[in-house]
Amino acid sequence: MTDDRLARAALSRLAEPGDRLVHALLTEHGAAATLERVRRGSGRLARFAERVRRLDVDRDLSTAAKVGARLVVPGDDEWPERLADLAIPPWCLWVRGPADLASATRRSVAVVGSRLSTAYGEQLAADLAAGVTQRGWTVISGAAFGIDGAAHRGALAVDGVTVAALAGGVDRPYPSGHARLIDRIAETGAVLSEVAPGSAPMRTRFLQRNRLIAAMAKGTVVVEADLRSGSLNTLGTAVELGRPVGVFPGPVTSMTSAGCHAKIRSGMATLVTGTAEVLDLVGDIGADACEEPRGEERPTDGLAPDDAKVHDGLPHRAWVDLAEVCNASALAPMQAMAALARLVELGLAERRDGSWRKANRRAG
Amino acid sequence: MTDDRLARAALSRLAEPGDRLVHALLTEHGAAATLERVRRGSGRLARFAERVRRLDVDRDLSTAAKVGARLVVPGDDEWPERLADLAIPPWCLWVRGPADLASATRRSVAVVGSRLSTAYGEQLAADLAAGVTQRGWTVISGAAFGIDGAAHRGALAVDGVTVAALAGGVDRPYPSGHARLIDRIAETGAVLSEVAPGSAPMRTRFLQRNRLIAAMAKGTVVVEADLRSGSLNTLGTAVELGRPVGVFPGPVTSMTSAGCHAKIRSGMATLVTGTAEVLDLVGDIGADACEEPRGEERPTDGLAPDDAKVHDGLPHRAWVDLAEVCNASALAPMQAMAALARLVELGLAERRDGSWRKANRRAG
Numbered sequence: 001m002t003d004d005r006l007a008r009a010a011l012s013r014l015a016e017p018g019d020r021l022v023h024a025l026l027t028e029h030g031a032a033a034t035l036e037r038v039r040r041g042s043g044r045l046a047r048f049a050e051r052v053r054r055l056d057v058d059r060d061l062s063t064a065a066k067v068g069a070r071l072v073v074p075g076d077d078e079w080p081e082r083l084a085d086l087a088i089p090p091w092c093l094w095v096r097g098p099a100d101l102a103s104a105t106r107r108s109v110a111v112v113g114s115r116l117s118t119a120y121g122e123q124l125a126a127d128l129a130a131g132v133t134q135r136g137w138t139v140i141s142g143a144a145f146g147i148d149g150a151a152h153r154g155a156l157a158v159d160g161v162t163v164a165a166l167a168g169g170v171d172r173p174y175p176s177g178h179a180r181l182i183d184r185i186a187e188t189g190a191v192l193s194e195v196a197p198g199s200a201p202m203r204t205r206f207l208q209r210n211r212l213i214a215a216m217a218k219g220t221v222v223v224e225a226d227l228r229s230g231s232l233n234t235l236g237t238a239v240e241l242g243r244p245v246g247v248f249p250g251p252v253t254s255m256t257s258a259g260c261h262a263k264i265r266s267g268m269a270t271l272v273t274g275t276a277e278v279l280d281l282v283g284d285i286g287a288d289a290c291e292e293p294r295g296e297e298r299p300t301d302g303l304a305p306d307d308a309k310v311h312d313g314l315p316h317r318a319w320v321d322l323a324e325v326c327n328a329s330a331l332a333p334m335q336a337m338a339a340l341a342r343l344v345e346l347g348l349a350e351r352r353d354g355s356w357r358k359a360n361r362r363a364g
Numbered sequence: 365m366t367d368d369r370l371a372r373a374a375l376s377r378l379a380e381p382g383d384r385l386v387h388a389l390l391t392e393h394g395a396a397a398t399l400e401r402v403r404r405g406s407g408r409l410a411r412f413a414e415r416v417r418r419l420d421v422d423r424d425l426s427t428a429a430k431v432g433a434r435l436v437v438p439g440d441d442e443w444p445e446r447l448a449d450l451a452i453p454p455w456c457l458w459v460r461g462p463a464d465l466a467s468a469t470r471r472s473v474a475v476v477g478s479r480l481s482t483a484y485g486e487q488l489a490a491d492l493a494a495g496v497t498q499r500g501w502t503v504i505s506g507a508a509f510g511i512d513g514a515a516h517r518g519a520l521a522v523d524g525v526t527v528a529a530l531a532g533g534v535d536r537p538y539p540s541g542h543a544r545l546i547d548r549i550a551e552t553g554a555v556l557s558e559v560a561p562g563s564a565p566m567r568t569r570f571l572q573r574n575r576l577i578a579a580m581a582k583g584t585v586v587v588e589a590d591l592r593s594g595s596l597n598t599l600g601t602a603v604e605l606g607r608p609v610g611v612f613p614g615p616v617t618s619m620t621s622a623g624c625h626a627k628i629r630s631g632m633a634t635l636v637t638g639t640a641e642v643l644d645l646v647g648d649i650g651a652d653a654c655e656e657p658r659g660e661e662r663p664t665d666g667l668a669p670d671d672a673k674v675h676d677g678l679p680h681r682a683w684v685d686l687a688e689v690c691n692a693s694a695l696a697p698m699q700a701m702a703a704l705a706r707l708v709e710l711g712l713a714e715r716r717d718g719s720w721r722k723a724n725r726r727a728g
């Protein structure tokens with residue numbers, strides 16, 4: 001293994017994701033020299049002393065090997081190129097699963113939301129995940145309870161590739177209740193983390209993990225989110241990165257949609273109601289564009305103004321003469337007669353003995 | 365009664381609301397001269413012949429008198445001044461009920477929606493109507509089944525003034541199933557129409573009635589609307605008039621919210637979730653502004669970065685020493701000690717024998 005790879009593996013144990021100082025050093029001196037400085041621990045790097053004392057990269061690599069995880073670093077073919085958009089990209093990624101990360105994330109949607117989801121939101125997340133997966137897109141999420149889990153399951157249900165980003169080590173399925181789900185994701189897709197194997201999931205790591213999800217995906221969709229949901233943080237990153245962001249509305253009486261509604265109100269996110277609109281939002285213009293929803297067409301749609309006036313004034317049952325038609329429509333006899341003839345022709349009016357009424361459409 | 369009033373009463377029988385030609389004549393020659401031309405019926409005015417033949421203004425006035433309706437014309441103190449914003453204002457209004465139209469509509473919200481409403485939408489409409497009414501606003505709607513009815517009832521339930529605009533004559537309660545509701549509205553508020561007493565409600569008149577609702581109200585809110593709902597037409601008029609427009613979202617699985625979602629997506633309307641946001645939208649800046657919704661506050665909100673890192677890394681049960689804290693937080697011992705001291709002070713951490721853990725908040 002090259003010094004760069006080993007150094008990045010070590011840094012993923014020593015420095016928290018998003019550490020500004022380590023990022024600055026990495027950018028200037030490269031991974032190996034940065035690791036050397038962190039080890040020496042002078043000045044502001046002294047804070048890493050306890051972690052340096054406990055560092056054992058071989059142990060971390062062997063832990064990764066035991067769960068079949070590999071190390072992916074910038075420059076590898078598999079490195080997702082969108083990560084370069086982050087102010088502070090991951091030092092490396094620990095990845096379980098057969099999916100090639102670069103190809104899997106190229107056309108991908110992050111589907112995230114509240115852990116405290118409702119059956120409504122879970123159904124939407126699963127349907128959306130299945131829908132985008134069937135159109136060749138990858139679903140990225142965080143394997144959490146609630147919406148995340150529903151999204152992964154929806155993708156797996158249609159034999160899709162799905163990617164889960166964890167806040168702790170790639171060998172530590174979290175939440176443990178989703179250990180089986182995470183294994184299933186790793187069987188066909190990818191489970192990844194930017195912190196070293198064995199690392200505990202901590203609150204700040206969840207926030208960093210959320211930024212990772214937003215950065216890997218072409219666009220982000222929030223299905224249900226209360227006002228404090230971490231998924232709004234994911235959405236915030238996607239907005240900062242200039243990525244398309246959609247949220248599903250829900251009943252205003254549901255607190256798990258309150259965060260979604262707030263983001264629509266503030267103009268941060270586009271309201272979406274299903275797969276077609278999501279792909280319209282995140283997809284390639286043309287290839288994935290959807291049509292605007294339209295109501296059911298009525299036979300009277302598109303009638304000329306005079307014809308509409310006459311049709312509007314005709315009774316359903318009673319028969320009326322021309323004077324009544326003129327009175328109801330405020331048209332002169334010639335115009336009313338012409339309109340009546342067109343309506344009869346279109347099957348929208350019936351004539352009998354110089355009287356008219358609306359056509360009985362059931363009989364017609 | 366002046367010639368102008370009588371002529372406008374007659375025109376409300378002869379010419380449909382929104383008639384361009386009659387509007388042009390009225391603007392140029394005034395009501396009495398316009399009526400005279402319509403009576404003569406030359407040229408394009410010939411189409412009114414049948415209606416002129418049947419005209420009986422005295423009968424219409426006496427029909428109005430029987431239901432206690434009065435005639436209100438432009439220039440009257442009671443004429444709602446916003447109607448002047450319409451491309452083609454009503455010739456006159458026939459009004460039942462004690463409310464002074466000008467004052468009642470000054471601070472008013474149109475609350476409209478689908479006839480095919482759900483319990484969800486009806487509850488929202490009633491709550492919103494009651495909410496705005498209690499803050500001194502008038503609810504304007506169309507007395508239809510569904511959302512309209514729920515809105516009027518919500519206002520009446522808190523003894524509020526509410527205004528109903530009908531598509532047919534003010535003496536013809538429509539729908540007839542709402543005759544009692546319309547009577548109740550007329551007892552304390554106002555029921556009005558721009559067509560002559562006795563006129564039938566027809567489809568084109570519903571569209572004109574909808575424009576009247578939008579024009580009288582300071583702002584318009586749609587609660588539930590399928591893609592073909594007439595309430596979207598009301599909303600369209602409000603947008604054209606430059607008035608604030610809000611819509612309530614709902615489950616994306618409900619077709620009666622599909623029209624609302626489409627209008628939010630197209631940027632025509634603002635998503636609103638309750639009374640405060642509606643008043644924020646239509647109200648006077650400052651007087652009616654609402655605060656942004658916020659999630660429940662957590663005791664750890666607003667912690668300094670070091671304190672948050674340390675708190676994040678502390679276990680809930682097990683006690684950890686300073687080295688563990690430094691390892692978990694990636695802080696040097698001095699900084700970690702200072703943060704621990706602050707957390708203990710804030711009641712967020714506990715100390716025992718040189719070890720720390722998160723404070724047990726239930727016991728605290």
